[in-house]
Amino acid sequence: MAINLLKYLLIDDESLNCYKHKKNVSFEDLKRRIFLLYRAENSTVPDHILRLHHNNTFDGITSMSDIFVKGIFGLSGDYLEININRINVKQQEQNSWQELLTFIPPLFLQATFLQDLYRKKSSDIDDKKFFELYILPNSKYTSIPSSKIANLDFFVNQNNGLHDLHMHLNGSLETDHVWQDFLKNPIPIYRELKKSFNKSKVKEQLEQESSLLEPITFIRFLQEARKIRKLLYLYIFHEDQLSNIKGFFDVGSTYRHPFLDRISDKADYPHLMSVELYMFVLVLDKLNRSPHDEIAKLLHHYLLILGLTNRLLVQQTHQNGFEQFQKNTLNGLRESSEKSFKRRFFQMHGNDLNFLRFLEGRFSPKNNQREQKIQLDTIFEGWQYMVKNSSGKEEDNNLPELRLIAHFIKQKDKNTSEYIRHKALRLEIIKKGKNLTSVLSKFSTLENAVSGIDAASSEFDSPPEVFAPLYRLMRRKGFKHFTYHAGEDFYHIIDGLRAIYETIEFCNLQKTDRIGHATAAGINVEKWSQIIGDEILISQGCHLDNMIFIYHLIANSKLKNLIKIIPTLVNEINNLSYLIYNEYCTPAILEQAWLMRASCPLHIFSSHHGNLKIQGVFDDFELNWPVEKRFIESLENKDSSKIYNLYKKYHSKDYRKNYDKIISISPFSILSAKKLKSLQLELLKYMADKEIVIESLPTSNIRIGFHKNFSTYHLKNWVKWSMEGHIIPPIVLGSDDTGIFATNIYNEYANTYCTLIDEEFLSIDEGMDVIKKINYNSILYRFT
Incomplete structure (x- = not known):
């Protein structure tokens, strides 16, 4: 299959550096840099082979304007299709689409697709009507389109949504939402980034993703993006005024989206992503009708800043492992946007408000009772607002349900104690656990607010033994449901399996409790060994x-x-x-x-x-x-x-x-590959015998685990081993961090289904049988 190299358009750091220093970026510059980005990702392939894909990508594209109205339009067309007024992902491209979202945020990809429809409809309906009919339905709450899979759609509607049994409330807001906040008020972003900049992993992330970045530079980029947005507004509606502007210094900027006035006069209009989509559609339409390379360069500059932002918010395909994930959680860039929960819950429920039947949202407990009470109240206030606006019938029995899971955070041992490993963390989590139970018992409205206990974050930072006393305490305090992140990332598959076993034994997990991820118990041993090598x-x-x-x-x-x-x-x-x-x-x-x-x-x-x-x-x-x-x-x-x-x-x-x-x-110094697989199967049987459930998180597992893409997703191994007669524990699905992984629970079911039927691993009916079994498990093993 020919590869469209324009997926690299928004990760071109060299061109962003040129714009930063007021240097021109020519069409030839852009073509060359796109080729080099492609080559860097495929350095073992000879240039003459790569050049064929490069030439194919730029066939018929001869200008900066063409990049957008022909090139990106073609890229979007490879993945997207329109059904009446809804943009969907082509089913056969669902897994690849998930990869593309790490390169380009979905809103702009939708715009390149919608501009063609806008051109066809503009003579029949005005802009506001087009906005209502085509833009708002595709971007009201989430900017991420989904595949239209007949079997899965019918199943979702029949069951009034899906169960998401592993979703962290922080790190959940999509790039296109956060981007609007960044441009509305960059100052809080500067403060958060400056505060987190002293963390070595945050510095690593900024340096690995761009040579341009320190906090003040990033804020200046955002300020430039605001001014570009104003210039694009003038280009669409007052093009004659552009000749009076000599540079950025002549352009005023405002916190209010300049295109919003064309849609609404409300100061607090809630659907700014839709306004942004409207802006993209108008700009692309005009570039299509009247090519203008200078405007195309402004759009390019704007998108490069958006692309950089996306690389700091969404885990990239080249960012393998938990440490890379952790950098997204530590940079503070979502802090300001995620103070409220309303947008997040609408986003998770989808543009048609039909994705969720049951959500387990995970939160990190606070240090004192006042903060804890405020946190829980804010979460439920956001949820109730979403539910109230999801249905006109408050007595509707099919409204989505929320349960909260308190996840305690693993941390590195600061080695301050000579006699006790992780002494500070042990003290901290016990205090937080007691604080949480005090708040829940003190306020009757919160009595059943928290359904379960979890321990999250890097397994390299602290082992299950640290949390064992906490789990025993919380069980004695009346909690009945427990889960734990284990076997997610590891040095050797054996220590991943050991982490799972230690969690079950040390933390006394019981029937219907769960393990999050458990990747070590499913990953293909031979493919893992190919990645890690002989040593x-x-x-x-x-x-x-x-x-x-x-x-x-x-x-x-x-x-x-x-x-x-x-x-x-x-x-x-x-x-x-x-x-x-x-x-x-x-x-x-x-x-x-x-x-x-x-x-x-x-x-x-x-x-x-x-x-x-x-x-x-x-x-x-x-x-x-x-x-x-x-x-x-x-x-x-x-x-x-x-x-x-x-x-x-x-x-x-x-x-x-x-x-x-x-x-x-040597990875096989004690156990051969065959024997290591038998160890995996033994652990799975042990889990099944105890009725310990696995929470599998498709996109998260692909990014963090030893996978290049969905083709090796280890859930396929569990399905295969079960078909071969091996005993496999029940499996449920979750979305993990919907913002960091650019996903939602519908797309995670879609990713799983498409992975299962890919290359005829399973038939369509067999694939749906697995989906139905996962949903059945979710109903049976949800924490209520």
Whole structure:
């Protein structure tokens, strides 16, 4: 298939740099830079092959104006189609469309498609009517079109929407929404970006995406974009005035969208994305009728700033792994836009307000009761506003439902304690947990506001053991539903599987509880090994824990094909034990010390508990927990226990340096690819036996996991293994972060369906059977 290189149009940093320094960008400059961007992404392919795609892209395109009215129009036509008055994604392009959204925000792509319709309809209807009939329906709440899949549409309507069982409320607003806020008032954006600029990962993100960026530069870009928008308005309605303007300094800018006056005189008009779409349509229509390269350059300049903004808000296809995702959450660029929840809930529900039947929204608990109460009230106020405006019938039994899940955030260990790993975080989450339960019990309106508990963020920052005491506390406080992000990102598949297992065992997950992501339990081992190569760098502590985990599974299961590796495994464990803890320990002792990590070191290491009581975190249950679990005989005699002393060494700063030392291993030094797959299947069976549910998040998993695109999405493996007779736990779907991944729950079901029937992996009926099963699981296992 020929590749349209114009998808790179908005990531051209070199041209943005030229505009910044008031240099001309010629058509030939743009063509050359597009080729180089394409080449950078395909550096192993000879230029003469790449040049054919480049020549094909620019066939018939000879000017800057042509780029937009022919080139981008052709790109949009590759993916989009119109059905009556609605723009849809072609079903066969759904997965590719999801990739395209990382390059170009969807609103402009819709505009290039609608301008042709505008030209045909302009003699019959006026602009306001066109706006009502064609622009508003496609952009009122969300700018992201969806595929029109007959089977899926019928299913959604029949079930009054879909279940989204994993969605974080922060990071959910789409680029095209946030862009309007940026241009309306850039000052708060400057403050947030400046505040976050001292974080190394934010600096990394800015430097990797642009050589131009520091906070003040970005704000100047936004100010330039506001002025360009005013110039485009003059071009459409007062072109004669353009000759009086010598440069940006002569252009006034306003917080109000200049094209809004043509649609509404309301100061608080809510559908600014639609106004922006209207602007794009008019500009493209006029460029089509009367090509004007200088105006096309202004539009190009404007779009490059929008494209840069999109790269800072949406995880890109080249940004693999959780650390890349985390940069989007840390840069602060959505902070100002996401103070209210109304727009987000409308966006998630879709332009026809029919996407959602049930939503589990995840939020991060606050430090004090006043902030916690305000946060929960604000969330429900936004939800009720959306629901009230979704239906004229308040008694309608089919209105969407919201449940909140409190997700506690994993954080790096700041190593301030010599004796306890993650001491500060352990204290923080217990305090937040108690604070949350106090607020929920104090206010009757919030009694059932929060349905479940989650732990989110990077698995590299803190392991499940840190959250085990919190989960036990929250279960004793009356919470019945628990989930946990595990097996999402990892050094070796084994530590991804171990994270899942530790979560279930350490946090005492029970029947109908869930694991978020669980990518390690589904990823294709051979394809993973092709990506990571013949050698893995890993800390020797992590490697030892992986070996203990394998030993534990072999000892507690019937994996006959792994029994033969026990001598090799024991030898590796002995060597690593000495290197880290300066003593040879039996695998059995190491295994018990590993399992003991579920204990709370704040309690077990403390001989005087006054300080814990002062901080409000002392808990008799936690104090006695390791005795009840028989890790030690008694608290008084704990020092005589080999298990306890090894547990103590694990926490001690004296041994952390050994634990963290980086070593090189072969990915298959202990387990072959075939045996590693059997370990995946064993863990899946273990989850199924316990009825632990997997939350799979399609686009998120593709971006963060070891995938290039949807063709290797590991849900296909779970489906395949189930068809082969293996026992697979129930699976549900979620959208994760709808803004960062440029998606919504309908598109995630569409992405899944299209992936399943791609290349005839499943038939259409079989694909729908999987979708129906996922929906059934969602109804059965939702947190209510």
